[in-house]
Amino acid sequence: MVEKGIGAAVPRKEDHRFITGRGRYTDDINLPGQTHAVFVRSPHAHARIRSIAKEGALAVPGVIAVFTGADAQADGLGGLICGWMVKSKDGSDMKAAPHPVLAVDRVRYVGDPVAVVIAETLQQARDGAEALEIDYEELPAVAAVDAAHDGPLVHDEVPNNLIYDWELGDAAAVDEAFARAARVVTQEHIQNRLVPNALEPRAAIGVYDTGTEEFTLYLTSQNPHVHRLVMSAFVAVAPEHKLRVVAPDVGGGFGSKIFIYNEECVVTWASRKIGGRPVKWREERSEAFLCDAHGRDHVTKAELALDEDGNFLALRVTTKANLGAYMSTFSSAVPTYLYATLLAGQYKTPAIHANVKAYYTNTTPVDAYRGAGRPEASFLLETLIDKAARELGMDPAELRRKNFIPKDAFPYQTPVALTYDTGDYEATLDRALELADYEGFPARKAEAAKRGKLRGIGLSCYIEACGIAPSQVAISLGAGVGLWESARIRCTHTGKVQVLTGAHSHGQGHETTFSQLVAERLGVPYEDVEVIHGDTASTPIGMGTYGSRSLAVGGEAIMKACDKIIAKGAKIAAHLLEASEADIEFEAGVYRVKGTDKQKTIQEVIFTAYVPASYPEGVEPGMDESAFFDPPNFTYPAGTYVCEVEVDPDTGTVAIEKFVAVDDFGRVINPMVVEGQVHGGLAQGIGQALLEGAVYDETGQLLTGSYMDYCMPRADDLPSFEVHTSPGTPTATNSMGVKGCGEAGAIGAPAAVINALTDAIGQRVEMPATPERIWRAVRASAMPQAAE
Amino acid sequence: MYNFTYHRPRTLAEVAQLLSANEDAKLLAGGQTFIPTLKQRLAQPSDLVDLSGIAELKGIREEGGGLTIGATTTHAEVAGSELVRRLLPALADLAESIGDPQVRNLGTLGGSISNNDPAADYPAGLVGLGATVRTSKREIGAEDFFTGMFETALEEDEIVTAVHFPKPEKAAYAKFPNPASRYAIVGVFVARTGGGVRVAVTGAAPCVFRATELENALAADFSPAALDGVSVPADGLNEDIHASAEYRAHLVKVMAKRAVAAAG
Incomplete structure (x- = not known):
């Protein structure tokens, strides 16, 4: 193995600058002549804008300009788009209503931007925003997805607020299976709405160069090239070749920085309107609560049909998904192609049908948030199976084992469109049960009971799909873009290697992991590799980072580019070594004539490519190769999580006593980075299960608009995790065998926690399982027992 | 700003x-x-x-067997004081339970009680201990000082200078924090003093109050079991997305029992 190559737990090279405060985030950038923008937002969930009077704001000292939706429209700016066309089951297109960058005539959620005030200083911009007079006529609003169908119309052109009524699977086969089922288990549940809460709030600086007529946008983005594409092709801020998007260090995204939002379009456009001075905007945390796309928010009914032996016969799912007031960039795909396609889970259920209705409401737009659709599917299945086990009187682990797709059945075609390539679900289950001492649980439960505590254990055998692929299939299902990734390997005279990637790192540790890949494949020292990402001016066009795709898709593009470098180097080495190219072998950074001690290092070969004193005929100088990779399939990480909790029946407080995660991520490049990713995902999954929940009142006001009311997980809410990544089944979808690990924790954890809690208290409570909900459930469970 | x-x-x-x-x-x-x-x-x-520049508002000293704490003394100073730990450990515990280290390093006793946030901890400590608030003009008994939600007996130009805490026989504070803000959903300060048992409740209602049902039960028998048959009425208690009035009423009793147990 190469030192610091694949498999080495190399400390992250980016951490030095982050820990020492030398990171460079968008808000750290200050440009000469910079102005400041403040957005004026709707205080109402739904209202008509009767009038906007700019005079007062323009009279405030320091205010340079005020722009409204009418100004943007007059200047030819288009609206924001949803980039995935989902069709209803009757074949009709989804009903995507217009989404102007600044509201025109109507506001549709609290936080909807109505105007931007640009001033010399931030304080003056705030003063100007306060002085802007907007006359609203309040309209009735709808916030809950259950009330959307018969609620006030969010967009007049969308009847019943119904965006689409979509289905997947064979309804007739499901009906037939239910008709002959020995038992049907039914569950209705809520997928709580979550606020993404990246550590770094969103920010943007737009600059227009009046000389070159070029725009530059510094931005908190997970995918700068996608931002550039949408902002040029749809919003018409600038032609694509005249727009440079730079995403410098970005402090977390979790999906929320994938999307193309109003503010970045407006500040870029506004810079030209005010004569080219830079326009800077950085959101407040309270703005982030209102305006960064939220996650989840489903109401679901799920039914599982079983035969008398506990074999799954069919699954029927109906879900209502809340997409908020406008359709965000990928919103349509999340409760459909990233959700219903995962409903087979790890099981050989022969017939599955899902019906998903997506609705507009007067709430913040909802889009992908860590896991995106897959946590919703995994939670549904894993809590429903636990309910079935309780009703059948079976051990939940054994019911799962009985229904697993066996390890010799791969590749396995599910009834919901996906083909799983590899997996060994019993292996991860067995390992997790062993590590969690599942056998010893009854003794721990009895011991807890002596202390007056209710102890429970819960499993979750999740599956996910990473790296949406292949492009052709995704496009045929409505995706507006291809989902390949790109890489360029640029070697320098002195044998150093620059990796330019279309992926983007905002906490994933790409600079480390990608360097390890290159060190391994090219045999150069890890320290000689530099990873460059985030700037459309320097990196090849790429699709960015989300859906745990960076390594499985972006990493493979890097490997392909490395292979091109190696192949070109072989020609040069053959020439230098006076051998036939067929006799050259390459290993660990050295070209060798087979069976001899004649050799050249890759650094010598690279130098020769740039200083071709003696050079093969017909070979171009230079060592600079690009590659694109469009994967043939998703990858399918899977695993088993075991959670053990203890409930204080007097208060309803729950403590997680033990959490074991056994994940099959295929081959692992950097175990330390992977472990960190799993820890973060678990924290977010546990947050969803126990702590986090966005609450709107009936008028559409967000009641959980700050950390006083929205509960983020803290260190003392979490146990010390036991995280294991073996045994693994490498995928054949890429040459590295890697599957992706970024979202697994958030996907698998909620069901494990809720199942443990249900085991402890005897009934499932909705997420977040707050102390009062648990206390009420304990009390309800205790009453019949007391009567016995 | x-x-x-x-x-x-x-x-x-x-x-x-x-x-x-x-x-x-x-x-x-x-x-x-x-x-x-x-x-x-x-x-x-x-x-x-x-x-923060006024020396006479700072400091912790022993007075009449009890404690006098200057208004601008921080929560961290109270929590870390050897003197408080020795004479009134329940108060040190209370101060240590406020917010997070940043809050404790800046937040002050006088600031907290003058603000009288319904979910703040100190009001329970003052009322539970029967403390006296000293101001630039007069002395005010704790129960008269806290008059309503974010309201106190302070006049416009009146400043809290110190609080005097008499030493109880035993005392303890038990808090059920809001999982998000970690303010008290319910905080109960229990003290047995020469003048009787005092149970002060914060977080549960618009303003700190004494739970007389619990005080009466504990006066007869200062033990957690003495509270078993007692119920706390939910009328007038706070109700929000974090906790219903009914749940708060229940928690008052649970926290009171825990405080009594901790007081020993």
């Missing part, structure tokens, strides 16, 4: 002068509520009078 004129006086006399000269002046102690309020532009004082 709007612009204001900042002052850092050295004496209480200077403070009085600044307050009388500037009608819209506001006092700044630790600023743990006030600074966020200013940042959100929810207050627009003309002048900010920072009390």
